[in-house]
Amino acid sequence: MNKLTGLILLSGSSPSTTNIHYLSGFTAPDPFLFLKTGSGGFLCVSAMEKGRAEKQSTAGTQVFTPGDLGLAGKKAWNHVEQIKALMSRAGVKRLQVPSDFPAGLFQTLEKKGISISVARHPACPERKVKDAAEISKLRKSQQAAVAAMKAGIGLIGSAEIGKNNTLYIGKEKLTSEKVRQLIHKTLIDYDCAGVETIVAGGDQGTDPHERGHGPLFAGQSIILDIFPRSEKTGYWGDITRTVCRGPAAPELKKLYNAVKAAQLAALKMVKPGICADEIHRNCCDIFEKRGFQTLEKEGRHVGFIHGTGHGVGLDIHELPRVGRSGEILEEGNVITIEPGLYYPGLGGVRIEDTVAVTEDGFRFLAACPKKFELL
Amino acid sequence: MNKLTGLILLSGSSPSTTNIHYLSGFTAPDPFLFLKTGSGGFLCVSAMEKGRAEKQSTAGTQVFTPGDLGLAGKKAWNHVEQIKALMSRAGVKRLQVPSDFPAGLFQTLEKKGISISVARHPACPERKVKDAAEISKLRKSQQAAVAAMKAGIGLIGSAEIGKNNTLYIGKEKLTSEKVRQLIHKTLIDYDCAGVETIVAGGDQGTDPHERGHGPLFAGQSIILDIFPRSEKTGYWGDITRTVCRGPAAPELKKLYNAVKAAQLAALKMVKPGICADEIHRNCCDIFEKRGFQTLEKEGRHVGFIHGTGHGVGLDIHELPRVGRSGEILEEGNVITIEPGLYYPGLGGVRIEDTVAVTEDGFRFLAACPKKFELL
Numbered sequence: 001m002n003k004l005t006g007l008i009l010l011s012g013s014s015p016s017t018t019n020i021h022y023l024s025g026f027t028a029p030d031p032f033l034f035l036k037t038g039s040g041g042f043l044c045v046s047a048m049e050k051g052r053a054e055k056q057s058t059a060g061t062q063v064f065t066p067g068d069l070g071l072a073g074k075k076a077w078n079h080v081e082q083i084k085a086l087m088s089r090a091g092v093k094r095l096q097v098p099s100d101f102p103a104g105l106f107q108t109l110e111k112k113g114i115s116i117s118v119a120r121h122p123a124c125p126e127r128k129v130k131d132a133a134e135i136s137k138l139r140k141s142q143q144a145a146v147a148a149m150k151a152g153i154g155l156i157g158s159a160e161i162g163k164n165n166t167l168y169i170g171k172e173k174l175t176s177e178k179v180r181q182l183i184h185k186t187l188i189d190y191d192c193a194g195v196e197t198i199v200a201g202g203d204q205g206t207d208p209h210e211r212g213h214g215p216l217f218a219g220q221s222i223i224l225d226i227f228p229r230s231e232k233t234g235y236w237g238d239i240t241r242t243v244c245r246g247p248a249a250p251e252l253k254k255l256y257n258a259v260k261a262a263q264l265a266a267l268k269m270v271k272p273g274i275c276a277d278e279i280h281r282n283c284c285d286i287f288e289k290r291g292f293q294t295l296e297k298e299g300r301h302v303g304f305i306h307g308t309g310h311g312v313g314l315d316i317h318e319l320p321r322v323g324r325s326g327e328i329l330e331e332g333n334v335i336t337i338e339p340g341l342y343y344p345g346l347g348g349v350r351i352e353d354t355v356a357v358t359e360d361g362f363r364f365l366a367a368c369p370k371k372f373e374l375l
Numbered sequence: 376m377n378k379l380t381g382l383i384l385l386s387g388s389s390p391s392t393t394n395i396h397y398l399s400g401f402t403a404p405d406p407f408l409f410l411k412t413g414s415g416g417f418l419c420v421s422a423m424e425k426g427r428a429e430k431q432s433t434a435g436t437q438v439f440t441p442g443d444l445g446l447a448g449k450k451a452w453n454h455v456e457q458i459k460a461l462m463s464r465a466g467v468k469r470l471q472v473p474s475d476f477p478a479g480l481f482q483t484l485e486k487k488g489i490s491i492s493v494a495r496h497p498a499c500p501e502r503k504v505k506d507a508a509e510i511s512k513l514r515k516s517q518q519a520a521v522a523a524m525k526a527g528i529g530l531i532g533s534a535e536i537g538k539n540n541t542l543y544i545g546k547e548k549l550t551s552e553k554v555r556q557l558i559h560k561t562l563i564d565y566d567c568a569g570v571e572t573i574v575a576g577g578d579q580g581t582d583p584h585e586r587g588h589g590p591l592f593a594g595q596s597i598i599l600d601i602f603p604r605s606e607k608t609g610y611w612g613d614i615t616r617t618v619c620r621g622p623a624a625p626e627l628k629k630l631y632n633a634v635k636a637a638q639l640a641a642l643k644m645v646k647p648g649i650c651a652d653e654i655h656r657n658c659c660d661i662f663e664k665r666g667f668q669t670l671e672k673e674g675r676h677v678g679f680i681h682g683t684g685h686g687v688g689l690d691i692h693e694l695p696r697v698g699r700s701g702e703i704l705e706e707g708n709v710i711t712i713e714p715g716l717y718y719p720g721l722g723g724v725r726i727e728d729t730v731a732v733t734e735d736g737f738r739f740l741a742a743c744p745k746k747f748e749l750l
Contacts, residue, residue: 047676103481104474104493118479184563193570301422
């Protein structure tokens with residue numbers, strides 16, 4: 001990108017919004033524009049937001065309202081006019097946009113004669129490598145996730161086993177919803193928000209995106225997947241544990257032990273320079289060797305049906321991926337390692353930790369025990 | 376849109392994702408495609424999501440995996456290939472996209488020779504008018520908001536007034552954070568999530584997007600703005616109250632009474648057929664008449680610095696707006712009425728209810744008292 005080219009970002013669509021947060025330090029509930037140039041950043045926010053934007057934005061970011069840019073009346077709220085004014089203020093002649101920039105606004109800018117193109121590369125590749133301040137923020141979110149996990153597992157472990165293996169707390173049936181409520185309340189104590197937390201028992205746990213609902217039972221595997229976002233920093237945590245209240249059947253134990261072995265083997269491979277695909281392939285190999293095949297059965301994919309992990313930062317899913325995209329790990333990456341196995345009729349198991357890639361290996365962002373049977 | 380044209384939506388960016396939810400009944404954490412045609416809806420989701428998609432999707436929506444569409448290997452995960460296959464399956468020759476469709480994918484589709492254009496009109500204008508089932512969902516979220524509001528106001532009202540008007544609960548200072556935590560925990564009991572809830576006292580409350588932080592004081596106006604989203608239905612609630620622990624100064628009471636009068640007058644105007652701008656203008660007039668001017672003062676906009684309201688549904692801000700966009704209210708609209716006044720040095724006041732437009736007026740989604748001074 002040369003001096004005459006700027007990258008324009010519009011908040012509101014998820015990837016670009018976190019890029020603006022990353023680059024400018026500012027977030028807001030309503031859409032606003034950010035122009036990144038070789039010489040700094042330029043925010044255009046409503047007059048109402050100006051004070052907060054000036055307080056929160058990083059050094060090198062200038063804050064303008066439409067009024068500051070000489071726009072009045074209807075022009076003040078028009079994104080095209082705002083972009084033209086920002087370009088003029090920043091001295092750029094050409095625009096690049098991220099691939100998720102709104103097509104409608106892109107076309108309008110083109111029609112207005114502005115030289116504009118979709119950037120070929122991600123807007124913030126540097127986000128993959130976290131500095132110490134970011135890792136500290138991620139660690140706090142992960143600590144919140146661990147505290148909530150301990151609370152959730154504690155509740156399941158304390159449940160009485162009633163008729164038909166139904167779990168009870170006092171006289172009430174223990175449900176996925178009740179465990180999730182306790183998890184979310186615990187996250188609030190850590191100034192984090194949990195949404196879409198998974199507490200899924202038995203066959204519900206064999207669909208990795210089923211959040212779980214209804215009564216929980218002894219003897220079934222229960223997946224708890226907690227991914228809180230800090231309300232203060234915007235950074236995420238991510239952790240999964242699988243537990244079973246009461247003794248588990250031998251086949252279910254084997255399933256758990258296969259996932260645990262694959263996760264430990266995967267963690268041991270994490271270090272700078274390794275291709276993340278190798279870690280994923282190793283998980284696949286371990287499962288195959290133990291007789292847990294990945295295949296389509298009665299129209300459903302069973303076995304190891306997702307990637308081994310993903311980056312975590314201002315987005316819950318970001319680069320680098322640990323799967324089949326050929327990415328090489330670097331020091332400062334923060335990734336999850338979360339192999340899993342899913343067989344309807346038997347159950348689902350997933351074990352996930354979030355780790356930072358260090359100079360010579362990895363470090364857990366927060367420690368959390370792994371224990372399957374809660375006896 | 377004729378029979379040969381389909382509207383293609385990609386989940387992940389906020390407005391389109393809720394449109395997909397509205398049209399298909401399905402949501403998922405990872406991006407997926409939805410094609411709407413004259414004869415129904417076509418979802419393309421990963422194999423992992425298929426079971427859930429079939430369960431959740433509305434009648435008339437067909438669910439496909441890339442495999443079902445004959446895509447294998449790398450093609451299976453390519454959005455362009457998925458779109459081409461969906462078009463072929465649905466028998467459409469031309470595509471329209473919403474204006475927030477990603478520009479990168481739009482360009483790629485164009486280059487592949489697909490006839491594609493940005494739709495001139497919103498994808499789901501019918502979302503503005505809610506049916507009875509939607510209003511019932513919105514009412515539940517609003518009831519959660521009211522319960523959380525009562526809990527938050529109860530906590531502020533129960534605080535002791537200490538030195539320098541600092542508020543205390545027992546020996547601990549009462550902060551915005553503590554009130555917010557109680558609000559969020561209450562929302563969880565109603566299966567709702569609250570994020571970015573505002574509890575802002577004194578001058579913090581004069582910046583409508585400041586969430587509020589630190590100790591709260593007697594004698595200051597404290598704005599509580601709670602907007603929960605139901606984790607079950609995806610529908611939002613929205614309510615704002617302003618309170619003052621202990622007696623308020625006469626000027627602050629005047630400010631409160633002006634906002635309360637404007638809100639009541641605005642509510643009385645709500646009915647089918649009225650232009651929403653009239654309601655907004657009436658609020659402006661009431662404030663002017665009472666001597667509360669809207670203007671720029673020392674570089675900050677003060678007075679009535681936002682619109683009177685907005686639609687609420689699967690998005691917290693959706694159509695119709697109650698401001699300056701000329702929209703005519705219809706029976707079945709669900710809107711907020713939330714005038715406010717903001718003067719640094721004096722304080723901020725906002726009062727907001729969410730109401731359904733009925734045949735001959737409006738109905739509160741949930742009742743909540745309005746009382747300024749908590750004595």
